[in-house]
Amino acid sequence: MKGPELVDSTSRFRFAESCLGLVGCICISYAVWMPDWLDGKGLWSRGNESSSDDSRTQGNTIQGLGPHSVFAGFSFLMALSSGILCLLFALCWTSKTVLSYSNTRSLLMAGQALYPTTLLLSTLLPTGFFFLLSWALFTSQHIADIRDDLTRLGTCYWLGAVGWALLLVILPVVFLVEQCVVPDILPELKIKTELWRKGFAVAHTRSFSDSYQHNPKCLKHEYKRCMSVP
Numbered sequence: 001m002k003g004p005e006l007v008d009s010t011s012r013f014r015f016a017e018s019c020l021g022l023v024g025c026i027c028i029s030y031a032v033w034m035p036d037w038l039d040g041k042g043l044w045s046r047g048n049e050s051s052s053d054d055s056r057t058q059g060n061t062i063q064g065l066g067p068h069s070v071f072a073g074f075s076f077l078m079a080l081s082s083g084i085l086c087l088l089f090a091l092c093w094t095s096k097t098v099l100s101y102s103n104t105r106s107l108l109m110a111g112q113a114l115y116p117t118t119l120l121l122s123t124l125l126p127t128g129f130f131f132l133l134s135w136a137l138f139t140s141q142h143i144a145d146i147r148d149d150l151t152r153l154g155t156c157y158w159l160g161a162v163g164w165a166l167l168l169v170i171l172p173v174v175f176l177v178e179q180c181v182v183p184d185i186l187p188e189l190k191i192k193t194e195l196w197r198k199g200f201a202v203a204h205t206r207s208f209s210d211s212y213q214h215n216p217k218c219l220k221h222e223y224k225r226c227m228s229v230p
Contacts, residue, residue, distance in 0.1 A: 005094045013178040017117050018090035020171050021124045025083035027163030028131045032076045036154030038142055043072050043134065068137035075131035082123045089116045121175050128167025135160050 005011045035042035093116055135157075145152060 004090055009182050011094075013174070013182055014093065014116050015090050017120055017171060017174055017178070018086040020166055020174065021120055022083055022086040022090070024124065024128065024163045024166035024171070025079040025086065027159050027166070028075055028079045028127065029083070031156040031160035031163060032072045032079075032131075032134075034156045036156040037138065037160075038145060038154065038157065039152050040154065042156065043069055043138060066137070066141070068134040068141070071130050071134035071137070075127055075134060078123070078127040078130060082120075082127050085120065085123060089120060117175060117178060121171065124167045124171060128164045128171075131160065132164045132168060135164060 004015050006015060031037075032043060035045065037043060138157075139146065
C-alpha cells in the first residue's frame with residue numbers, strides 16, 4: 001500500500017473527496033448501531049419499555065422493524081463497501097494506475113475514461129440517500145417528542161445528520177468544483193496510450209526485421225558447409 005498522491009489538482013481532489021466520503025460513511029455506520037437517538041434509544045429500539053407485554057409483542061415489534069430500520073440496514077451495508085472504496089482511492093490509487101489496466105486502454109480508444117471521483121459519487125450518493133430516508137422517517141415518527149424538547153435528541157441523531165450532509169451536500173459541491181477546475185485527463189491519456197502502442201509496434205517491427213535479416217546468412221552458411229562435404 002502506498003501513501004496518498006498529492007502531486008496535482010486531480011490527485012488532491014480525489015484525496016479530498018475520498019476523505020469526505022470516508023468520514024460520512026463512518027458517521028452513518030456509527031449512527032445506525034449506537035443507541036443514542038432519542039432518550040437514549042436508537043433505531044433498533046422496540047418502543048416504550050413501560051408499556052404492557054401485549055402491546056410490546058404486537059405494535060412495538062412492528063414499530064421496531066419499521067421502514068426506517070430497513071433503510072438504515074441498507075445504508076450501513078453500502079457505507080461499509082463505500083468506505084473501503086474511499087480507502088482504496090485515497091491510499092492506493094495513483095496517476096499511473098489508469099494506464100496499468102488493459103481494459104482501461106480499450107475504454108480510452110472508445111472515448112471513455114475511468115474517473116475515480118465519478119465512481120465515488122455514484123456509490124456515496126445512494127448511501128447518503130438511503131440513510132436520509134431512515135433519518136427522515138425516524139424524525140417524522142417522533143416529531144411530537146422532538147418539538148416538545150429538542151435536547152432529548154442524542155449525539156447519534158446529529159452525527160447521522162452530519163453523515164448524510166457530507167454525502168449529499170458537501171461531496172457533490174466539491175465534485176462540481178472539480179469538474180470546473182481540473183482539466184479533462186482523457187486527451188492526455190489518449191496521447192500516452194498512442195505512444196505506448198507505437199513504441200510496442202516499433203519494437204515488434206525491429207525484432208521481426210532483425211530475425212529476417214539473419215536468416216539469409218544462416219542459409220548461406222549452411223549451403224557452404226554442405227558444398228564442402230565430399
